[in-house]
Amino acid sequence: xxxxxxxxxxxxxxxxxMAKDAAIEVFPLPAKVAISMxxxxxxxxxxxxxxxxxxxxxxxxxTPTGFVSGFVHSSVSGTVTAVEPRADLAGNKVMHVCIxxxxxxxxxxxxxxxxxxxxxxxxxxxLIEKIKAAGVVGMGGATFPTHIKLAPPKDKxxxxxxxxxxxxxxxxxxxxxxxxxxxxxxxxxxxxxxKALGVETVIIAVEENKPEAxxxxxxxxxxxxxxxxxxxxxxxxxxxxxxxxxxxxxxxVPSGGLPIDTGCVVQNVATAYAVxxxxxxxxxxxxxxxxxxxxxxxxxxxxxxxxxxxxxxILDSVGxxxxxxxxxxxxxxxxxxxxxxxxxxxxxxxxxxxxxxxxQTARTPxxxxxxxGRCTQACPxxxxxxxMNRLGRAGDTDALxxxxxxxxxxxxxxxxxxPAHIPLLDIVRTSKADVMKIxxxxxxx
Amino acid sequence: xxPILITIVTLTAIGLLVSAILFIVAxxxxxxxxxxxxxxxxxxxxxxxxxxxxxxxxxFATKLVSLxxxxxxxxxxxxxxTMNKIAALLGKTAPVSAPKIAVVKCNxxxxxxxxVNDYDGFATCKVKxxxxxxxxxxxxxxxxxxxxxxxxxxxxxxxxxxTGLPVVDESKCTGCGACVKAxxxxxIELRPKGLRGMRVVVLCNNRDKGAVARKACQAACIGCAKCxxxxxxxxxxxxNNLAYIDPEKCKLCTKCVDECPTGAIHKFNFPVKKKVExxxxxxPEVKPVEKPVEKPxPEVKPEPKPxPEVKPEPKPVEKPxPEVKPEPVEKPxPxxxPAAEPxPxxxPDDREDVIELDI
Numbered sequence: 042x043x044x045x046x047x048x049x050x051x052x053x054x055x056x057x058x059m060a061k062d063a064a065i066e067v068f069p070l071p072a073k074v075a076i077s078m079x080x081x082x083x084x085x086x087x088x089x090x091x092x093x094x095x096x097x098x099x100x101x102x103x104t105p106t107g108f109v110s111g112f113v114h115s116s117v118s119g120t121v122t123a124v125e126p127r128a129d130l131a132g133n134k135v136m137h138v139c140i141x142x143x144x145x146x147x148x149x150x151x152x153x154x155x156x157x158x159x160x161x162x163x164x165x166x167x168l169i170e171k172i173k174a175a176g177v178v179g180m181g182g183a184t185f186p187t188h189i190k191l192a193p194p195k196d197k198x199x200x201x202x203x204x205x206x207x208x209x210x211x212x213x214x215x216x217x218x219x220x221x222x223x224x225x226x227x228x229x230x231x232x233x234x235x236k237a238l239g240v241e242t243v244i245i246a247v248e249e250n251k252p253e254a255x256x257x258x259x260x261x262x263x264x265x266x267x268x269x270x271x272x273x274x275x276x277x278x279x280x281x282x283x284x285x286x287x288x289x290x291x292x293x294v295p296s297g298g299l300p301i302d303t304g305c306v307v308q309n310v311a312t313a314y315a316v317x318x319x320x321x322x323x324x325x326x327x328x329x330x331x332x333x334x335x336x337x338x339x340x341x342x343x344x345x346x347x348x349x350x351x352x353x354x355i356l357d358s359v360g361x362x363x364x365x366x367x368x369x370x371x372x373x374x375x376x377x378x379x380x381x382x383x384x385x386x387x388x389x390x391x392x393x394x395x396x397x398x399x400x401q402t403a404r405t406p407x408x409x410x411x412x413x414g415r416c417t418q419a420c421p422x423x424x425x426x427x428x429m430n431r432l433g434r435a436g437d438t439d440a441l442x443x444x445x446x447x448x449x450x451x452x453x454x455x456x457x458x459x460p461a462h463i464p465l466l467d468i469v470r471t472s473k474a475d476v477m478k479i480x481x482x483x484x485x486x
Numbered sequence: 487x488x489p490i491l492i493t494i495v496t497l498t499a500i501g502l503l504v505s506a507i508l509f510i511v512a513x514x515x516x517x518x519x520x521x522x523x524x525x526x527x528x529x530x531x532x533x534x535x536x537x538x539x540x541x542x543x544x545x546f547a548t549k550l551v552s553l554x555x556x557x558x559x560x561x562x563x564x565x566x567x568t569m570n571k572i573a574a575l576l577g578k579t580a581p582v583s584a585p586k587i588a589v590v591k592c593n594x595x596x597x598x599x600x601x602v603n604d605y606d607g608f609a610t611c612k613v614k615x616x617x618x619x620x621x622x623x624x625x626x627x628x629x630x631x632x633x634x635x636x637x638x639x640x641x642x643x644x645x646x647x648x649t650g651l652p653v654v655d656e657s658k659c660t661g662c663g664a665c666v667k668a669x670x671x672x673x674i675e676l677r678p679k680g681l682r683g684m685r686v687v688v689l690c691n692n693r694d695k696g697a698v699a700r701k702a703c704q705a706a707c708i709g710c711a712k713c714x715x716x717x718x719x720x721x722x723x724x725x726n727n728l729a730y731i732d733p734e735k736c737k738l739c740t741k742c743v744d745e746c747p748t749g750a751i752h753k754f755n756f757p758v759k760k761k762v763e764x765x766x767x768x769x770p771e772v773k774p775v776e777k778p779v780e781k782p783x784p785e786v787k788p789e790p791k792p793x794p795e796v797k798p799e800p801k802p803v804e805k806p807x808p809e810v811k812p813e814p815v816e817k818p819x820p821x822x823x824p825a826a827e828p829x830p831x832x833x834p835d836d837r838e839d840v841i842e843l844d845i
Contacts, residue, residue, distance in 0.1 A: 467608040470613075
């Protein structure tokens, strides 16, 4: 059978998974951490500790402030030295809880044994409550709170749970390593979520360039009925929620709709792992697997890092920034964000730290659009980026809305294929923000 | 019959018929339009800048004619003169408001505000602001990509390559507010032009705490409130670590300019040679000059106070305000050595942190 993939658009960037053979290492405890209160999509959490407080690993330090919000836990034990706004990796001031590390004392009730707990206890509501209390968010990068996705509106019923192990971004190997080293935990996390959702069918999608992960998950799912592992064709942005649903089930999320409209719920493998830790081991989300990679680095690693570790400490552990490195990206090269402040700390959504050289990041001057249509071919949402570019520069928000700019998933396929080097994504993203603002203010009326 | 005759008759008949139809249609479907709209439009500057909030000058003229009272409706380009003419034409009272000018509230020049990373992305402020806080330590100041210069219809604002900041040409700026809307950081403010163009403004937009702000930029307002204390007219309020001078209350005494430890407060268009001894009587005399619009109250009140030393009668150069070139008189007065503020160490950051940013 041919490997599945989504129907329209997509690109094939060079994969460069250079760190895929580096086993996950536990990153040593940093001396200080700063834990952001805005690690999830939605309203930032409000800190519940004050300067001078003693905290333990896994203790709640931030509580949600809205419906779309989440708990934040301390990833270390020690003394709170400050609760103050600090620059995040984009330089914007965000409330952080700063902790000086003393020892490594876990809060009570956390199961630290390596044994795989296979009994899923509790009702769906209890499971969702536990996931919420553990502060689990979508760890593929969007950081949408997981408990909200697991509790769809009453009139909509989930049929499939899709576990996203595509990892279609070049360079990033964190999910690959996690699938190879902890397949049983991921499958158990998927079972917990399947129970919470009440679905029978769980599909784990792995791209074809990760044969070891595919084999490990296939082996781990043998004993469970209703679990399927799909081998997917290698194509970016297959890990996008809407693309993956299309690829796996052939259903299309309607324009402006949500994935649940197709009866599917998509969760990342790292999220499944975090759910397993939260429900079966009572361990909140305090650490994650993060790839440190780049062609210019001496060694590339996959680290299990505590949330709140300074990026500079992680870079130092691989020999610091080498000569010629000009750019550090948090996340993959397609959707990641350039880091403006190396003293910023890791967050729940930080999957990768990528170091690039001047040659790799050089920009070619922009040239006029030649109407070749490559961006339209590449767009996985079936939009017309060249038109958005023109309308966006003219500020024609009405026409942008007519052309469904709000469907853009900001994957960057258009910009990466443009032979005229037009910054399509930049224009489309800012125009989309303008249009969304108008739509929201209209909805308020 | 003669074919020529037939042609002439036919064409005449068709012509008569069509003209009759056109006549009827023109009578029947005539759009009644106030004739004054054309007259008002002729008085307007015709810049179609949209600064008034209407789609263009024609739209604004329609609005003016339909209004019962002009209220505070204002053509920012034409200013009071134009509005007076229009009011006379329409038989209404003209709105009273001072002409405004765009002020760039940032003095983060290359020396004052060292870069901590390099931006090589798409060079517009809008995109840059959507990506991160900026290439300096200050997340509130000018981003320097010049969105304001591109939206200005009057060529009144341009980037100064030496400082990396926009410069407003006071003779060209009409106060239409296009740059204010274009600036994603809200650095530009419309302020009254002031008496003879004289203004005192806090050139900073940084709302960080003093130490953080000072570390990012040597010319930042650190929110120490010294200016508010020295001001006798309660014109200065410090909110979110940032001082703001209320142009309605400010009497141009410039005490705050000398008091500011970081030189964040600047004065514009003050005469170069200032007479130090104030003439209390001078104030009432100067007041009734050509501009009665500007806050007439301020000058009347302070007769016991000697403050308004700014307008001593011997005006060396200045003629009526707008033409004055903004020769910036001010040397930001390095000021009494930084007394209160905690972090006086603005050494340029180590360049290892320089990271290029884009997506």
